[in-house]
Amino acid sequence: MSAPGPAAVLAPTNGPAPAPLLCVRDLNAYYGQSHVLHGVSFDVMPGEVVSLIGRNGAGKSTTLKSVMGVIRSQGSVTLGGENITRLSSNAVARRGVAWVPEDRAILGNLSVRENLELPPLRPGGWDLERAYAAFPVLRDRAHHPGTKLSGGEQQMLAMLRVLRGAPRLLLLDEPSEGLAPVIVQAIGEMLASLKAQGMAILLVEQNLSFAARLADRHYVMVNGQLVDEVPRAEVRARRHELLHHLSV
Numbered sequence: 001m002s003a004p005g006p007a008a009v010l011a012p013t014n015g016p017a018p019a020p021l022l023c024v025r026d027l028n029a030y031y032g033q034s035h036v037l038h039g040v041s042f043d044v045m046p047g048e049v050v051s052l053i054g055r056n057g058a059g060k061s062t063t064l065k066s067v068m069g070v071i072r073s074q075g076s077v078t079l080g081g082e083n084i085t086r087l088s089s090n091a092v093a094r095r096g097v098a099w100v101p102e103d104r105a106i107l108g109n110l111s112v113r114e115n116l117e118l119p120p121l122r123p124g125g126w127d128l129e130r131a132y133a134a135f136p137v138l139r140d141r142a143h144h145p146g147t148k149l150s151g152g153e154q155q156m157l158a159m160l161r162v163l164r165g166a167p168r169l170l171l172l173d174e175p176s177e178g179l180a181p182v183i184v185q186a187i188g189e190m191l192a193s194l195k196a197q198g199m200a201i202l203l204v205e206q207n208l209s210f211a212a213r214l215a216d217r218h219y220v221m222v223n224g225q226l227v228d229e230v231p232r233a234e235v236r237a238r239r240h241e242l243l244h245h246l247s248v
């Protein structure tokens with residue numbers, strides 16, 4: 001092996017590289033006989049927003065469910081250095097992972113306020129006032145049942161509800177899906193402010209524009225495999241290629 005070049009010799013030694021917050025290695029997931037995740041490996045660094053993008057059925061939601069412990073997968077998942085692979089979803093949640101599923105899981109027979117107050121308020125978590133300040137429309141709807149909310153209001157409520165637990169990692173499954181542009185923008189701004197406060201987010205999306213505004217890195221998922229990793233700085237130049245991975 002040749003001697004290191006000048007850049008390597010002169011490189012500053014700033015100590016060890018930061019450790020990932022979430023480290024997923026060689027995940028394989030099955031639904032019955034159907035093998036849907038094929039050796040998925042990726043990291044999310046502290047304070048980083050990472051997107052998983054890909055078509056319907058690529059395996060994005062299954063990846064989030066595997067991290068959350070909602071389905072059992074082979075492989076390893078570590079959070080802050082702790083192996084959480086075999087933990088129940090409740091135990092994963094207690095360690096600071098919050099999951100907002102694609103269907104948002106709002107309890108339709110409970111009011112907005114009751115939905116919001118369902119999870120225990122943890123130190124540093126968002127109380128009612130902070131939640132209503134983020135999305136004032138929910139204050140106006142405080143006593144409306146979940147069934148009467150628009151898709152956008154449900155998405156806002158679902159995100160605010162998990163923030164009560166002061167998570168250190170948010171798993172968001174297609175937060176922009178089916179929503180009007182003005183609502184998508186409001187949700188994007190809310191996520192941008194969470195990011196600015198240092199929240200780590202793993203975002204599943206099919207909406208490239210939405211993901212591109214927020215994410216530091218994108219992983220492209222095709223047929224249960226991650227086929228590419230695209231840093232934020234390359235998204236503009238590779239936009240057509242990325243859109244191709246999302247088109248039907």
Ligand SMILES: Nc1ncnc2c1ncn2[C@@H]1O[C@H](COP(=O)(O)OP(=O)(O)OP(=O)(O)O)[C@@H](O)[C@H]1O
Nearest residue numbers: 031034036054055056057058059060061062063102
């Ligand atoms: N509960 C289930 N039982 C059987 N197969 C499933 C189940 N859930 C998902 N699948 C299948 O697993 C594959 C991956 O689905 P997954 O929901 O993870 O994809 P996705 O990328 O999130 O897309 P979508 O946006 O459609 O949810 C698909 O072929 C899907 O049909």
